[in-house]
Amino acid sequence: MALDGLKSRLQQARRILPQVERPNPLSVAKPVQPPPATRNVALRAHLGQDGFDAGNAAVVHGAPAPGPIGKTPPEPTPEEARRAAIDRAVETGEPQEFVNSDGETVTVQIEQTRWPFDGDTRVVRVDDEEFTVKFDTEGEVDKNAMLTQLVDSYSETPEEYRGELDEVVITSDTYETDTGQPAAASAGGNKMTFYNNGDFLTEEVFHHEMGHLAGRKAENSNDGFFDDWFGEPSPVPPGWDDAARSDGNFVGEYAEADHDVDGDYTEDFAEAYAHYMQAVDEGPEAVEAFQEQYPARYEILKDMVPA
Numbered sequence: 001m002a003l004d005g006l007k008s009r010l011q012q013a014r015r016i017l018p019q020v021e022r023p024n025p026l027s028v029a030k031p032v033q034p035p036p037a038t039r040n041v042a043l044r045a046h047l048g049q050d051g052f053d054a055g056n057a058a059v060v061h062g063a064p065a066p067g068p069i070g071k072t073p074p075e076p077t078p079e080e081a082r083r084a085a086i087d088r089a090v091e092t093g094e095p096q097e098f099v100n101s102d103g104e105t106v107t108v109q110i111e112q113t114r115w116p117f118d119g120d121t122r123v124v125r126v127d128d129e130e131f132t133v134k135f136d137t138e139g140e141v142d143k144n145a146m147l148t149q150l151v152d153s154y155s156e157t158p159e160e161y162r163g164e165l166d167e168v169v170i171t172s173d174t175y176e177t178d179t180g181q182p183a184a185a186s187a188g189g190n191k192m193t194f195y196n197n198g199d200f201l202t203e204e205v206f207h208h209e210m211g212h213l214a215g216r217k218a219e220n221s222n223d224g225f226f227d228d229w230f231g232e233p234s235p236v237p238p239g240w241d242d243a244a245r246s247d248g249n250f251v252g253e254y255a256e257a258d259h260d261v262d263g264d265y266t267e268d269f270a271e272a273y274a275h276y277m278q279a280v281d282e283g284p285e286a287v288e289a290f291q292e293q294y295p296a297r298y299e300i301l302k303d304m305v306p307a
């Protein structure tokens, strides 16, 4: 994925954020309802009938008095819980429960490979599938943060395509796309590489790269015996080029720029897959909006990614 496109989308997202995050004045003004003295109506009725004395009633009610608010440890946010699960997985090597950002629970196990020539390589097992993560990084990097992001995005990937990822490399190297832009990441041959010490390892970039791997599987699934004889076609599902032409647009500037260079729809598909994954996360309205803008592409993606 090209950095320029990513940056411009991050800027767009920032422009949108102030509207999205502005607190609703109505909800702020809404008075907090005091809790009823006894929430359990059945219990109250029971106490009334049986004539428990005040002492017994107090025992029955006897939930411990809440301590000062400052002393109650705050519930971890879902992000904090995901990070804590990865910290434990790395520290213990034991399987841990991990609730991904879709709210689905997977089991994660992370072990260091024992071969010295592997460098810092981890074997990451998510339910029944596994992939390796190699850190060829320089300086201080937050490896567990990257592992958290990888496990989260991987576990969101449709099960049919998870097996397409065998290897992740995080490198201090840099790289250029076919359009001559600096690249955040690249993918092919069951491998995903994140450049710049993994600075751009985000959900969006992961799904874009996973789109390249999923697109290759979808492309291969349609192959007859001789289909790849004269060179592999671009890694997009059967019918994608026609779908893109029928929609009459591109899924972003980078997809268009890449098509201008090589005439294929490789980046268009990866971008569309990443957008669609995001729409599925956001809910039915976002999926409908995607369908409206890219009706022919939607027909292909809806079969690849269960909403």
Ligand SMILES: [Zn+2]
Residues within 6 Å of the ligand: 001, 002, 208, 209, 212, 267, 270
């Ligand atoms: Zn790409």
